[in-house]
Amino acid sequence: MGIEKFKLFVDEYQKKADYKAPLGFGIARVEIGKKSKAVLCATYPTLNWQGENLGTYAVLCESAQEAELIAQSENEAVYGITNAFVAKALELYAPFLSEALGDSQTHKNIQVILELKKQMEKGKLKTKGGRSRYRFCILYKDTKCESVESAYLKLLALSLGKAPLRSLQLDGIFGLLQNVAWSGNKPYELDWLRENEVRLKMEGEFPHIDFVDKFPRYLMQVIPQYDNIRLLDAAKTRFGAYLGTGGYTQMPGASYVNFNAGALGACMNEGRISSSVIVGEGTDIGGGASILGVLSGGNSEPISIGKNCLLGVN
Numbered sequence: 001m002g003i004e005k006f007k008l009f010v011d012e013y014q015k016k017a018d019y020k021a022p023l024g025f026g027i028a029r030v031e032i033g034k035k036s037k038a039v040l041c042a043t044y045p046t047l048n049w050q051g052e053n054l055g056t057y058a059v060l061c062e063s064a065q066e067a068e069l070i071a072q073s074e075n076e077a078v079y080g081i082t083n084a085f086v087a088k089a090l091e092l093y094a095p096f097l098s099e100a101l102g103d104s105q106t107h108k109n110i111q112v113i114l115e116l117k118k119q120m121e122k123g124k125l126k127t128k129g130g131r132s133r134y135r136f137c138i139l140y141k142d143t144k145c146e147s148v149e150s151a152y153l154k155l156l157a158l159s160l161g162k163a164p165l166r167s168l169q170l171d172g173i174f175g176l177l178q179n180v181a182w183s184g185n186k187p188y189e190l191d192w193l194r195e196n197e198v199r200l201k202m203e204g205e206f207p208h209i210d211f212v213d214k215f216p217r218y219l220m221q222v223i224p225q226y227d228n229i230r231l232l233d234a235a236k237t238r239f240g241a242y243l244g245t246g247g248y249t250q251m252p253g254a255s256y257v258n259f260n261a262g263a264l265g266a267c268m269n270e271g272r273i274s275s276s277v278i279v280g281e282g283t284d285i286g287g288g289a290s291i292l293g294v295l296s297g298g299n300s301e302p303i304s305i306g307k308n309c310l311l312g313v314n
Contacts, residue, residue: 013058042152049162063088080132155240177214183207276302286313
């Protein structure tokens with residue numbers, strides 16, 4: 001398949017009667033609970049959002065005919081990656097493979113497929129229990145999330161600034177995500193740890209637990225998009241936060257940023273930016289200052305701080 005033939009394929013795919021345009025889509029590696037067999041987290045190496053890379057969308061949807069359908073509704077779909085899925089995607093991507101192989105920074109979606117090919121060759125597309133370790137997730141509509149995969153897709157869209165803060169439906173996300181023990185980037189079910197505590201500790205394999213939460217930390221999922229973003233304590237920013245377009249500094253101590261909250265630009269933060277709080281560019285949050293979020297005390301009115309403001313300490 002040449003480039004012109006690829007363009008024709010994409011054009012014809014988009015003209016299909018059952019074509020559904022995506023809000024967002026991507027391929028994630030998931031971590032599956034050893035006890036519940038449920039998805040505990042989903043990590044997307046790249047995210048496609050609101051009209052981005054629709055050629056890749058056509059490729060992945062066509063390849064999904066060879067995948068394992070895990071869940072599907074009017075709002076979203078999740079497929080398990082199979083050998084046949086990878087082979088079909090590589091076939092359709094043929095005109096671009098040589099360029100992608102020569103430069104790891106180009107064609108990020110093709111890079112994902114090439115990495116899947118490596119996992120396929122190692123026999124690691126599935127877990128030992130036969131569950132898909134890699135998932136293709138499509139979000140069609142911004143409604144209540146129905147899967148962990150779509151929840152992580154939305155949180156990543158917020159952290160990357162592809163979706164503005166407070167623009168996405170996040171109701172019910174706490175019910176989808178399990179409260180787990182995080183060791184590095186790996187989540188462990190608390191029940192599984194309790195049941196295996198004696199064995200793991202006697203064998204010297206009990207994990208170093210960094211924290212217990214439903215959400216991972218920002219830096220576990222996101223590489224800061226700008227070199228002048230500084231986070232002096234990685235524990236103080238939750239995944240789903242947004243840290244502006246550069247010049248953001250978060251000092252250690254009382255500072256904190258919750259999910260679906262953050263600063264829109266340069267900001268010195270030494271206080272608490274709670275859930276759904278938006279801080280304008282050029283504003284500084286003084287040491288120990290706390291801005292009330294929508295998860296605290298029954299507050300339902302999200303707070304915004306304007307540009308070039310100074311919020312005093314405490």
